[in-house]
Amino acid sequence: MPRLSVWFVRCSLVYFLLGLTLGSLMLVNKGVPFAAWVWSFLGAHMEFLLLGWMVQLAMGVAFWILPRFGSGAPRGNELLLWAAFAALNLGIWMAALQPYHMQSWLALTGRILEAFSVFLFVFGSWQRVKPLET
């Protein structure tokens, strides 16, 4: 597994635990209410699990297993994908923390960074979606 995939996948595992912990706290609070503010975790719960866990895991595994190029860099421009990794993680935190910061620009910037990250990922992976022999 290449280094970038290790980073993508390990970060996705961390987000999975974070998102699951927040979700578990909300479910416990639903069964036995102990603090109304627990519901403020809902946005971060969804952000961590959908973008942090699933999307990031998919990106990391795709970078690892998609067909490689026969000549030059086997997995294309790695720098582009490192930038996608950084933008995605920065975007996730900005979007997740917005409810506590009360600044609408935070969520907006976070979402733009997430979209930019996916654009970089698609741009960097597009040519690798090909038959193995070419």
Added chain:
Amino acid sequence: MPLLTRIFIKTAMVYFSLALLLGIIMTVRTLAGTFPVYIHLLVFGWLTQLIFGVIYWMFPKYSRQTPRGHELLAWITYGALNLGLVLRVIAEPLHAAQGSQLSGSLLVLSAILQWLSGLTFVANTWSRVKEK
């Protein structure tokens, strides 16, 4: 494909079917507490469980002796995930319709079991995420 992976994937497929069936029922009749159940059947029962099964099968080997890490831990992941999710499927509509101490306690137990499944999964997978 190892036995546990087959069980993970087949169970995930069952949840996928149940979720879609529940989706049909929800369009015909409003049932309290079913929307979170529908979402979690899809995202946890289907997608996450499918991912667990495939990762257990395909990720780099842990070691020559125990290629897929601690098998018992992986079985605990499977048991905790599914028991936790089934408890939620039962307790969430009950609690939404008429909350009681029993339904509340079942939700708490469900949360603990689902959290435990994630913890054991990450503990067993972490060392398998490594460079060649």
